[in-house]
Amino acid sequence: MKKYLLAPGPTPIPPAVSGALAAPIMHHRMPEFAELFKGVLEDLKWLMMTKNDVITLAATASGAMDAAFSNFLWKGAKVITVSAGKFGERWSEIAQAYGMDLARLSVEWGKAVTIEQVDQAFKENPDAVAFFVTASETSTGVAHPIAAIGDYLRKNHPDVLFVVDAVTALGIFEIRTDDWGIDILVGGSQKGLMLPPGLAVMSISPKAWEFNKKSDLPRYYFDLAKEAKSHKKGQTAYTAAVSHIMGLRQTLDMFKAEGLDNIFRRFQAIAHGMRQAGRSMGLTLFAPDSPSPSITSYVAPDGLDGQAIVGKLKDRGITIAGGQAHLKGKIFRIGHMGYMDEGDMMVTLLNLEEVLTEMGFAVPAGAGVAGFVQGRAQYLKSH
Amino acid sequence: MKKYLLAPGPTPIPPAVSGALAAPIMHHRMPEFAELFKGVLEDLKWLMMTKNDVITLAATASGAMDAAFSNFLWKGAKVITVSAGKFGERWSEIAQAYGMDLARLSVEWGKAVTIEQVDQAFKENPDAVAFFVTASETSTGVAHPIAAIGDYLRKNHPDVLFVVDAVTALGIFEIRTDDWGIDILVGGSQKGLMLPPGLAVMSISPKAWEFNKKSDLPRYYFDLAKEAKSHKKGQTAYTAAVSHIMGLRQTLDMFKAEGLDNIFRRFQAIAHGMRQAGRSMGLTLFAPDSPSPSITSYVAPDGLDGQAIVGKLKDRGITIAGGQAHLKGKIFRIGHMGYMDEGDMMVTLLNLEEVLTEMGFAVPAGAGVAGFVQGRAQYLKSH
Numbered sequence: 001m002k003k004y005l006l007a008p009g010p011t012p013i014p015p016a017v018s019g020a021l022a023a024p025i026m027h028h029r030m031p032e033f034a035e036l037f038k039g040v041l042e043d044l045k046w047l048m049m050t051k052n053d054v055i056t057l058a059a060t061a062s063g064a065m066d067a068a069f070s071n072f073l074w075k076g077a078k079v080i081t082v083s084a085g086k087f088g089e090r091w092s093e094i095a096q097a098y099g100m101d102l103a104r105l106s107v108e109w110g111k112a113v114t115i116e117q118v119d120q121a122f123k124e125n126p127d128a129v130a131f132f133v134t135a136s137e138t139s140t141g142v143a144h145p146i147a148a149i150g151d152y153l154r155k156n157h158p159d160v161l162f163v164v165d166a167v168t169a170l171g172i173f174e175i176r177t178d179d180w181g182i183d184i185l186v187g188g189s190q191k192g193l194m195l196p197p198g199l200a201v202m203s204i205s206p207k208a209w210e211f212n213k214k215s216d217l218p219r220y221y222f223d224l225a226k227e228a229k230s231h232k233k234g235q236t237a238y239t240a241a242v243s244h245i246m247g248l249r250q251t252l253d254m255f256k257a258e259g260l261d262n263i264f265r266r267f268q269a270i271a272h273g274m275r276q277a278g279r280s281m282g283l284t285l286f287a288p289d290s291p292s293p294s295i296t297s298y299v300a301p302d303g304l305d306g307q308a309i310v311g312k313l314k315d316r317g318i319t320i321a322g323g324q325a326h327l328k329g330k331i332f333r334i335g336h337m338g339y340m341d342e343g344d345m346m347v348t349l350l351n352l353e354e355v356l357t358e359m360g361f362a363v364p365a366g367a368g369v370a371g372f373v374q375g376r377a378q379y380l381k382s383h
Numbered sequence: 384m385k386k387y388l389l390a391p392g393p394t395p396i397p398p399a400v401s402g403a404l405a406a407p408i409m410h411h412r413m414p415e416f417a418e419l420f421k422g423v424l425e426d427l428k429w430l431m432m433t434k435n436d437v438i439t440l441a442a443t444a445s446g447a448m449d450a451a452f453s454n455f456l457w458k459g460a461k462v463i464t465v466s467a468g469k470f471g472e473r474w475s476e477i478a479q480a481y482g483m484d485l486a487r488l489s490v491e492w493g494k495a496v497t498i499e500q501v502d503q504a505f506k507e508n509p510d511a512v513a514f515f516v517t518a519s520e521t522s523t524g525v526a527h528p529i530a531a532i533g534d535y536l537r538k539n540h541p542d543v544l545f546v547v548d549a550v551t552a553l554g555i556f557e558i559r560t561d562d563w564g565i566d567i568l569v570g571g572s573q574k575g576l577m578l579p580p581g582l583a584v585m586s587i588s589p590k591a592w593e594f595n596k597k598s599d600l601p602r603y604y605f606d607l608a609k610e611a612k613s614h615k616k617g618q619t620a621y622t623a624a625v626s627h628i629m630g631l632r633q634t635l636d637m638f639k640a641e642g643l644d645n646i647f648r649r650f651q652a653i654a655h656g657m658r659q660a661g662r663s664m665g666l667t668l669f670a671p672d673s674p675s676p677s678i679t680s681y682v683a684p685d686g687l688d689g690q691a692i693v694g695k696l697k698d699r700g701i702t703i704a705g706g707q708a709h710l711k712g713k714i715f716r717i718g719h720m721g722y723m724d725e726g727d728m729m730v731t732l733l734n735l736e737e738v739l740t741e742m743g744f745a746v747p748a749g750a751g752v753a754g755f756v757q758g759r760a761q762y763l764k765s766h
Binding site: 003005007009010011012013018019021022024025026027028029030058059060061062063065066067069070075093094097098099188190196197198199217218219220221222223238239240241242243244314319321 | 386388390392393394395396401402404405407408409410411412413441442443444445446448449450452453458476477480481482571573579580581582600601602603604605606621622623624625626627697702704
């Protein structure tokens with residue numbers, strides 16, 4: 001039986017990327033590696049839409065999130081974090097681990113932060129030096145308004161460090177790092193980049209490097225200034241995640257062949273399809289107002305356990321995700337990122353229709369699948 | 384032309400491990416992963432010869448070395464590091480990055496630390512709380528006497544935290560973690576474990592956990608107490624390096640099939656062969672007194688540039704390593720670890736004989752290769 005992985009990461013690895021990962025490993029101190037790595041860094045800038053320095057780390061994105069504090073801030077620094085789900089809350093946890101003066105901007109899970117809320121947080125914390133937010137909050141399926149926040153910060157708080165978790169955005173939907181004034185962008189390998197977990201990517205603005213000069217927190221493995229210096233020579237400070245870089249070369253080639261706008265349009269169309277599929281099946285979307293292009297979350301129908309829905313799909317070879325923390329059992333989530341396509345969505349919906357019907361929430365056969373096709377077509381017609 | 388990688392890591396990946404790495408990726412929050420991971424942790428204990436907790440990190444070993452300070456010590460803690468090469472010096476650098484009171488036990492590069500020197504260091508620093516050493520100092524080709532140091536510490540300083548970098552030892556030569564009283568053992572994926580870079584392993588003793596309670600350094604990504612708690616459930620605190628764990632399962636299966644004693648004997652025999660090969664070619668061994676079983680370093684003959692020797696072998700498709708820091712150009716190093724075997728050594732020696740002769744240091748054809756076979760046979764006969 002063919003298996004399907006539609007959890008929000010790790011995502012399936014394309015055969016061509018598996019092939020690149022299985023190519024003979026290179027020694028990281030040889031000119032061949034330096035040449036490969038320099039090209040990868042150049043193309044990462046293209047992907048991240050930035051002229052800023054781009055750094056890779058042999059770690060998952062959580063390591064880069066950690067480094068975004070330890071390299072640019074100091075004990076007692078006042079920071080605002082948008083906490084609207086598990087990953088926004090991770091920013092808060094790291095701030096606390098480093099003894100910062102945390103102003104948590106709490107937003108109801110399932111909602112996006114508004115510019116009014118951001119403005120209010122700055123009014124209450126005029127001494128805030130950094131602002132942390134999540135582009136796609138995977139735990140709820142919400143996309144926060146990164147462009148609008150960037151615009152607000154540029155006009156009102158141009159000196160504040162603007163840090164964005166783009167882990168489930170990079171390579172899936174548009175994040176214009178430089179146009180939106182993002183000082184630090186963080187991504188990870190196992191989502192849109194279609195690689196195994198273990199490589200983090202970051203872009204770092206000149207303004208962020210000014211913060212780095214004032215930062216006095218202890219660090220060694222995640223010393224980004226040291227990494228930036230090595231990266232300029234096509235090297236890494238410690239052993240590079242060589243295989244990941246070899247695989248990333250393949251991913252970037254695939255991205256370049258398709259074109260960013262085409263990729264973004266493709267995922268937006270799939271996302272619109274998944275939302276219409278939900279509505280057509282009679283399901284309630286958990287994040288209808290500002291849904292993420294990379295994941296769709298549905299409310300479990302009254303009387304049904306979301307975890308049981310996930311479990312029954314698992315029995316059919318399809319891995320999706322349930323709710324996290326207080327949302328456990330209440331919602332279920334289907335990822336559409338990386339190497340997941342229309343076929344994966346339709347197989348999942350076909351089985352979801354049957355599972356829901358089995359569990360007593362009757363769905364007319366084909367309602368979800370047809371809804372997907374219609375929602376997708378409608379988006380493509382108008383974009 | 385077939386290519387050969389004999390640098391001291393990253394090392395070649397066996398086809399069976401490449402296959403395991405290319406298998407469909409698993410979601411790290413699923414029971415299948417937990418089951419796989421628990422088995423891997425059990426077998427890592429077997430490999431590390433310990434009953435202590437074993438933890439994996441999505442990072443290279445340098446990340447684990449960093450964590451060995453940030454999780455167990457505190458600012459101003461007096462620590463002794465054995466600095467006898469680039470990797471010993473890394474311990475010193477991390478101690479300084481965390482503001483510790485560093486007592487650097489400097490040993491001439493190419494020599495192993497002696498118990499007399501260790502004792503002297505403790506006499507000069509009776510308040511030292513931790514001792515850091517490297518099992519195989521890859522930059523020089525020296526093996527430090529870990530068993531004897533463990534014995535000395537148990538008898539004289541039982542409360543001192545004993546931390547060993549076993550990055551180029553694990554899976555290559557014997558490190559008896561529990562018998563030798565090692566509190567923290569650090570390993571990495573891209574050496575004896577025959578995996579790509581990006582996974583670190585650590586064992587942590589109950590005594591080390593007592594240190595952990597007193598440690599107040601800030602940490603988040605490398606929070607080992609949090610990881611240990613997750614590991615007990617077959618989970619990781621953040622996204623697991625899923626592919627690496629899948630590959631490690633294959634490596635451990637290969638290790639178990641061969642047996643640790645057989646593996647250690649095989650590499651010891653190769654190492655003895657490489658030393659005899661050097662002598663038979665008229666080369667001087669750089670570390671004759673306490674050579675490492677995982678790497679052999681040779682002094683470049685008078686008037687020859689070590690880097691040029693490395694370069695000429697590179698042109699023939701063979702990657703070995705030159706000297707680092709002040710040894711650049713003065714020595715060259717050939718690794719024998721992981722998926723490197725007798726054939727790899729003999730091809731390298733065949734070409735090395737020709738390259739040296741070409742450069743004006745005449746080696747009778749076959750002298751190195753025959754020396755290798757003889758040195759290896761002699762070891763196997765007596766062990």
